[in-house]
Amino acid sequence: MGESRRGCAIVLNHLSGPIPPEIGKCSSLTELLLKENLLDGVIPAELGMLRNLTKLWLYTNHLRGEIPIEVWKIPTLEEVFIYNNSLSGQLPVEITELRHLKNLSLFNNDFSGVVPKGLGLNSSIEELDLSHNRFSGEIPPNLCFSKHLERLILAYNQFQGSIPLDIGECSSLWRLRLDHNNLSGPLPHLLENSGLSYMDLSMNNINGSIPPSLGNCRNITLINLSNNRFAGLIPLEIGNLVKLQVLDLSSNVLSGPLPPQILQCAGLNRLDLGFNSINGSIPSSLSKLTGLQYLVLQNNQFAGEIPPSFVDLKSLSINLDLSNNEIIGDVSPLASLNHLSRLDLSGNNLSDNLMKLGALSSLTEVNISFNHFMGPIPVSWIKFLQSSPNSFLGNSDICIPCQEGEPDCTEVSNVSPCNRSNKKKGRLSKMKIVLLSIWSLVFCVLVFLVLGYLLLKRRRAAAKKDGVPLQEGSSFTLNQIMEVTDMLNNKYVIGRGAHGTIYKASLSPDKIYAVKKLTCTRKKGLSMNMVREIQTVGKIRHRNLVKLVDFWIRTDYGLILYDYMENGSLHDVLHEINPLPILLWDIRYKIALGIAQGLEYLHHDCNPAIVHRDIKPKNILLDLDMEPHISDFGIATLIDTSVSPQSSAIIGTIGYMSPETAFMTTKSTESDVYSYGVVLLELLTRLKAVDPSFPGNTDIVSWVNSNLNGGDGYCLDRIVDPGLIREFMGSRDMEEVAKVLSLALKCTAKEAGDRPSMRDVVKQLTDLKMRISLQE
Missing domain, CATH: 3.30.200.20 (Phosphorylase Kinase; domain 1)
Incomplete structure (x- = not known):
């Protein structure tokens, strides 16, 4: 067993079975290191007999059950690393008596309940990592009482209330992660000598303004305040953060102009301000951020032209997203961004010749839809037109270039070849000459065609009457x-x-x-x-x-x-096949995105738009590669409010119908969005829309909402398929699951006007994958 007078270390040996209770007899043991094995069963209470134990490392095994109270009574404990297991239960008040406790890491388990308030009072705690559990209640105060706290990681729990003031006053703290909780209230004042170098508070309900004291964190490299309720202006003091590399303020309600002081953040390589109400012009000073690789300004109120100084943003290589603003003018400043991978200019008022961007050879994705672009698209972009035709919609004056001497070009997604109009004019001119010379012959042909049409119409009418095929x-x-x-x-x-x-x-x-x-x-x-x-x-x-x-x-x-679709319907894969097949997250994400892209096409690319009206897993077919295909358009209706604003019957399936259509005949794309949200919930939970396990005959939307804690916070492992929980133990991908769950809840909002469009859904899904990959 590798036992000695001071320590016992059995690591990375793939040992299985339970921890032998006999270890408790090793009374002189000071270190018990059994990490990264295949140990299962419960932690024996006999470990509490090790009264000299300072290090208890049991992480990355398959242990279950509760940590015995006897373990928490070992007075000499300094390091307790029991993360990456399947342990449950609550933290007892006895933990507050561990005066020597420095490091407590319990992440990726199933612990619940509140954290004892006196945890920081008696200990010299340096690291506390309780992330990816089900802890609730408020974050205990005085965690920084000893002034030794360096790392506080409480992400992915159900903590509520405000961030304790002493966290902002903790000069020793350098890593803070409170993301994916239900925290509210303002961000505390940060001390002038703050040592923070990493702060992630995303996916909460934190409100108020961003405090100017944020500028005191002069050593910080990452700030993520996204998906909160911060309002007001971005503080000028942001310019003090000269070491800042990543700034994500997206999905808040920030307003006003972008302060020029941001140019002082010389080390910034990732800036995301999307989904706010920031206005004014895009500062030309952004070009001084020469290390910027990722710039997202989408869904704001930026106006004016793209600054000419953008030609200096040579490092932009990952993403440039200026979509859904009020930007006008030309795109010349972007012509030299030779390393750029993703470009989104959609939803603006840009008007220019796209050939200026033809030299952007590194692009893997482009979206210029709903602008006023004109002329031929770059030859290198034809592949994007073929793979993502919706990314070119709303530009009536663009065309596909034709090479000299080519007889013709193929029309792609209603974008015509540039030479078609000229050829048509030439043909018409020749035709006029011919018609003038043989007008009598044409007249005879026309008479013949009219007579033939009338005869054919009579025969078809007779065929209908006689019951022969139409x-x-x-x-x-x-x-x-x-x-x-x-x-x-x-x-x-x-x-x-x-x-x-x-x-x-x-x-x-x-x-x-x-x-x-x-x-x-x-x-x-x-x-x-x-x-x-x-x-x-x-x-x-x-x-x-x-x-x-x-x-x-x-x-x-x-x-x-x-x-024929080899893998049947999504309903079969989720619920019917016995035994149920394993569905990894990448497959579920692929299915979710594919369905969204199909609906986006129906809603936004078809004219008039098409409402499916019965989106459900039985109508989603999966091919050999698990790519989804939406089927059953027999009940699809075309939106044409000028002719028929309402259908004549209620169509849909219980559990998938939106609240406004359950008892009405209103047809709208919003009802499809609701149904899609239900399908997303089925993908995440592997439960049916109306599942017998739900109490009170409720549906999946009501069931998920009933499991929410305090409104927006939720516990993933109460909702998400246990197979996904096991798959993501200890990985970043669980963040994707949380974001998709949040998106599903937006899609199933009770009020139709609160739901995103399918175009927004596709954008959020694709942005989500890119954002997570960047963080890795």
Whole structure:
């Protein structure tokens, strides 16, 4: 066992089984180091017999249960490192009697309850890390009573109330993480000799103004105050932070201009001010931050032009986001940002020729939608137009460049080739000459066409009356389908819904399809429903929407042919397959983003917009790569308020319908956003929208909200699928889960006007992934 007179160290040996209680007989033991093994079971109470123990390291094992009270009564304890386990219970008041305690690290467990208020009074505590647990109540005061506290990490809990004043007065404190709690009140005054070098208070409800005393933290390198309720101006004293590298003030209610003093933060490499109300012009002095790699000013009220001095921001390499402001003018100042990876200029009033940006060879993502750009897009950007066509919307005067001598270019996402208009003019001119010379022949042709049209219309009317097919795809393919499915025998059914039955048709090893049969008791209404579905599905083309392969329409039923999705529906993967498959976070995130992108296309890229009206896991199909595809557009309706502001029937599924549509027939994109939020909650919890485990016949939205503590704070492991909790033990990715949960709650807001658009959802999901990767 490696036992000696002073210490016992068994580390990194992959030992399993319980901790032997006999260790308690080693009365002279001062250090017990059993870290990073595979030990399980409970911590034996016999360890309390080690009355000379100073170091207890049991971290990164599989221990469970509570820490015995006997352990907390060992008077000589200095270091207790028991993080990365599955321990639970509460901290007893006896912990306040450990006068020699310096380091207590219990993160990534399942501890709950309040932290005893007297913890800092008797000890000389230097590090306290209780993050990623379920602690609640207020942060105890006097943690810095001994003036030795250096690291205070309480992130990802349910702490409430204000930040204790003594934290701001703790000159020894250099690392402070209180993020992802439910803290409120103002940020305490910070001493002039503050030693803080890292402060993360994000994802709370901290309010008031950012205190000028923040400028006292002259050694600080990172400040993250994002997702709070800070208001007012950014203090001028921000310029005192000459060592600052990361400043994130996003998602607050800050206003006023950006102070020019920020240019004194010469070491700044990441600046995020997004989602505030900061106004005025973009300071030209930002160009003096020559080390800036990441600049986000999105969703503010910046006006005026892009400063010409931006040509000096040569280090911008990760992200430049100026979207959703009131910026005008040209983009010439950005033409030399040769190392930039992501550029978002969407939602402004920029007007310029995009060819100026053609030399930005490092771009991997670009969004210039909803501006006034004109002329050809750079040749190197055509790949972005093909992969993300929505990123170019709202610029009616852009076109695809054509090389000299090319016969034509291919239109991509309604962006026409630049030479098309000229060619059309040339053709029209020649046609006029021809028409003048053979006008009599054209007249005869026109008469013939009119007569032919009338004859065809009469035949179609007769066909409808006689019950023959209205339209048909390939009869050969239809015969094959009928043959391989034994005339649509029930044994080939792979799904049933309110709008039809789905069959699997395997024509060959590489031609496997899903066949949807729709029927209707009212024959006159059938063709209308079928035509609506065919027209809707046939028009759209997006990687996250099911693709129509072929169709056949008759007066009493219809068949629609789709590509077969190997992994079935999201409902099956989440709830039905036995045993349930493991769903890693990257897969869940991929599914969440894909669904959002499909809905974004329907809502924002289709004209008129399309409301699905029945978004749910059963209508999300997963291909071999687990890429999601939204299906079932039979109930989709086109928004056209000038013709029909309301549908004629309530459509949707209980548990997924938004509050405003549960008893009404109103149709809106906001109702789809609500349904999407419910699907997000199912992805995170692996519970059904209306699950029998919910008390009082509530739905998943009510259940999640009932588990919130104090409004915005929440405990992840009460809500999130236990499989995700196990996957992320000790990793950063849990922050992504928390942010997606927050986004789901925004989508399922009771008031439709409080929900984000699907375009905003996609942006937040993509920004989230990028933001987390930068922090790593």
